[in-house]
Amino acid sequence: MSDESDGGSDGAGGSATYFDRPLAVTIPARHARGRIVRLGPVLDTILSAHDYPEPIARVLAEALVLTALLGSTLKQAGGQLTLQAQTEAGIIELLVCDFREGELRGYVKFDMERFVEVPADPSLFALFGKGYLAVTFDRPAGEGVDGERYQGIVPLDGASIAEAAQSYLVQSEQLPSLVRISADCGTPGEHVAGGIMIQHLPEGEEGRERLHTRLDHPEWDHVRALAETIKPEELLDPALSLEEIAWRLFHEDEVRVLAGDTLTRGCRCDAAYLAGVLARFPEDERREMADENGTIPVDCAFCAKIFAIPAGLDPA
Template identity: 65%
Template structure:
């Protein structure tokens, strides 16, 4: 069998073929980062399983909403894993322009992932089992925000929710806001054994500042990118969500003609940051008169966390004013 270079971050250098087990393989809830230097391409692959099921278990989502949230959470991990600041946060928000999905919010911070959907159940049921992005959101918009904690900088791009999927809308974001040509593939399905499984691929042409590449808007001859994109576009949804194949196997199937450097990303876990102490600290920032107005007849402020679908009743006496 032909052998090619496939280098991983687990050792200084390694070589394996499609049947080799020389490297640790990545399966669920951990992105695989890779670069193809000869093509001036970087990418990420991820497949969510246990973490995804933990997130959606707090809600009673219908199948259409579950699939949408699964794909959005995968997209959030793919984009969040590009943060060089490990304490930074990436937030994805999609808001309706008249569709049954009123709001979709996901965020990623240092491997912690959370997300939720707000929707009109009756109208969502009417769009059928395989609705278009327009049927879900109408003329909505997608906002992608990167918060760099160490530098206190924020970058945000807002684009219309256009295309066949939320992944295509994110491709438009990179084209318009970052001038980076990108390919995004997302898939989600329900597996009888693994529960809800969602997977995704992000492939990008390296921008200016990385191995000396020029911004794409000043380049028209990009055969390396055209080749990589064409190959990556052959990836099937069922391959992204198939628990039988590792992410390294998918990368090998796609790019075995080239030398590919792979590195495991940060392990992903459910990361809702809600707690009584946290909410009490937030409420302490409000003037006392406003806190009194928020309280119910029993003297408690009731906080509903949409991410984890839990209720936090906080007595006014347990909220201390900030020093």
């Protein structure tokens, strides 16, 4: 295995933690690439902002892993990946996560009264009802290129977020893909979630639908079969490095790995930003929003902080 990075993430004292850093994986001879990620402390920080029941925390953890897998493929500085699930008559009313320059954040809004009536281990349909998953890539403007937005939408069908993501990749990117995600959110302070995404990158794909190239490159079936052997406990084991996972799965071929930057919880709300947003409203409307103290309380759903912004604040 060829290591193009400086190794796994190190914790205090230099001991490897194997958390909160994506690993890029390339298998040149098989025309395949992918990402592996395991979330730990970052996941704990995000989930601790709200007192989520375990099934809700688990589905958010899975969505955050998917966000990290997809977001870590962004190459341009300032690019953003947003994952949003909305439902019709679902217990979960809104799930949103995003990734920008190594910063992750996520939030779930759900109906607690309806949630307590579902089974202990609810299905994806029980949580989302008739829902869909929207994946949005925002490409920043720069170097002569205007800012661009690309969005793909797929139904939230199947048994898991991973299955929905796999459908998105096949339909929107037209690339044969495999996604596996696992999460353990049973113990507060010890949450862990991990995932792997592998895609086929066939040669000569211009000018024809990419899915058709699987007929020209049957090696994808081999890569997919190997990737499918990944076990949930391997994705979650804090003592198992991501590099070792890549080696276990694909050691029959040359495997190149490159560790990405450390992931952090990145809520971007602050008083100055919120004051700037509120400044777009006419002064009389801001006065109507204000409480008896002359401040406008703004609740950030991502970090659960409440900011008291003076109604007459000049953001300049």
